[in-house]
Amino acid sequence: MDFSSSNGSEDTELSQAQIHLYKHVYNFVSSMALKSAMELGIADVIHSHGKPITLPELATALNLRPSKIGVLHRFLRLLTHNGFFAKTTVSRGEGAEEETAYGLTPPSKLLVKSNSTCLAPIVKGALHPSSLDMWRSSKKWFLEDNEELTLFESATGESFWEFLNKETESDTLSMFQEAMAADSHMFKLALKECKHVFEGLGSLVDVAGGRGGVTKLIREAFPHVKCTVFDQPQVVANLTGDENLNFVGGDMFKSVPPADAVLLKWVLHDWNDELSLKILKNCKEAISGRGKEGKVIIIDISIDETSDDRELTELKLDYDLVMLTMFNGKEREKKEWEKLIYDAGFSSYKITPICGFKSLIEVFP
Numbered sequence: 001m002d003f004s005s006s007n008g009s010e011d012t013e014l015s016q017a018q019i020h021l022y023k024h025v026y027n028f029v030s031s032m033a034l035k036s037a038m039e040l041g042i043a044d045v046i047h048s049h050g051k052p053i054t055l056p057e058l059a060t061a062l063n064l065r066p067s068k069i070g071v072l073h074r075f076l077r078l079l080t081h082n083g084f085f086a087k088t089t090v091s092r093g094e095g096a097e098e099e100t101a102y103g104l105t106p107p108s109k110l111l112v113k114s115n116s117t118c119l120a121p122i123v124k125g126a127l128h129p130s131s132l133d134m135w136r137s138s139k140k141w142f143l144e145d146n147e148e149l150t151l152f153e154s155a156t157g158e159s160f161w162e163f164l165n166k167e168t169e170s171d172t173l174s175m176f177q178e179a180m181a182a183d184s185h186m187f188k189l190a191l192k193e194c195k196h197v198f199e200g201l202g203s204l205v206d207v208a209g210g211r212g213g214v215t216k217l218i219r220e221a222f223p224h225v226k227c228t229v230f231d232q233p234q235v236v237a238n239l240t241g242d243e244n245l246n247f248v249g250g251d252m253f254k255s256v257p258p259a260d261a262v263l264l265k266w267v268l269h270d271w272n273d274e275l276s277l278k279i280l281k282n283c284k285e286a287i288s289g290r291g292k293e294g295k296v297i298i299i300d301i302s303i304d305e306t307s308d309d310r311e312l313t314e315l316k317l318d319y320d321l322v323m324l325t326m327f328n329g330k331e332r333e334k335k336e337w338e339k340l341i342y343d344a345g346f347s348s349y350k351i352t353p354i355c356g357f358k359s360l361i362e363v364f365p
């Protein structure tokens with residue numbers, strides 16, 4: 001572009017373009033500031049304080065040296081701008097000067113570790129170096145002629161599942177399972193909206209159900225349903241159930257234990273269409289004893305750019321790239337779900353949005 005001859009509107013467009021570009025380049029800073037706040041436990045301190053906290057009080061509670069108060073202030077300024085803290089003023093008594101204080105907002109309440117809806121493990125897992133380092137290899141990965149290879153494999157030489165299951169990575173496996181469990185707690189809210197989906201079931205198998213976080217919530221609401229949590233043997237190895245809760249180790253690509261209904265929460269987006277089809281066919285077989293009354297309940301993202309707002313679509317598309325690069329999985333649009341469901345031999349389905357950004361898809365034989 002020849003800058004000397006550009007007119008006013010071109011200049012404005014150029015400036016806007018620069019802001020747009022830089023905003024996306026520096027998006028990672030907001031993620032990292034959030035991670036730092038989570039690691040320091042800022043939300044926990046404010047929560048224990050019981051009211052908005054001043055900067056010196058916060059620094060003291062976090063055991064920070066006075067030299068770091070300026071740093072803390074600048075992190076809080078960005079995080080407050082991003083909606084994680086709310087600024088207010090407090091006075092220490094009559095005649096005293098007013099001081100700025102920081103309170104929690106709904107998003108930062110999700111970082112309070114004593115809350116059952118704490119999502120700190122998601123922040124920890126998603127922004128862990130094991131999830132981020134691979135991006136260094138993205139150009140190399142693009143140039144490789146292997147459609148099956150994930151970015152993670154291209155960068156590390158092993159799949160993410162192989163990496164997690166290594167003896168030396170038991171802490172990382174625990175971290176991953178904790179992140180899944182944290183996400184599952186939010187399912188309690190969704191369960192209120194979609195209780196009818198589980199009504200009338202005698203048995204349920206939660207396929208790739210991790211350590212059973214979701215199953216336990218379903219059992220609280222439906223104590224009479226016989227539940228099975230089915231996952232890889234090493235995930236369920238040391239877990240004990242009771243008369244209505246059973247942990248079974250196995251491979252969902254080989255077979256799935258029989259039940260009236262199968263739950264697949266946060267599972268199919270880990271896999272490409274070919275492997276998802278295998279899982280769905282095994283699930284269809286698992287519910288075959290119940291005839292037309294059986295069903296598969298999928299909880300996953302459904303991308304809908306026409307109905308969702310920009311922010312929601314951006315989150316879903318971000319997730320799609322996470323699934324692609326880590327697992328060769330994908331987030332699906334409605335027509336992709338439909339194809340997968342019909343290809344697996346099911347006759348109908350119903351999609352209901354839940355939990356803000358996920359959908360519950362009931363699939364019928």
Ligand SMILES: C[S@@+](CC[C@H](N)C(=O)[O-])C[C@H]1O[C@@H](n2cnc3c(N)ncnc32)[C@H](O)[C@@H]1O
Nearest residue numbers: 180184208209210231232235250251252265266
């Ligand atoms: C994204 S996590 C979802 C966990 C759980 N459904 C939830 O929402 O919390 C995917 C799960 O798939 C399990 N998994 C991976 N391969 C599997 C296989 N071949 N058979 C059974 N489970 C498997 C993993 O161990 C992991 O717990």
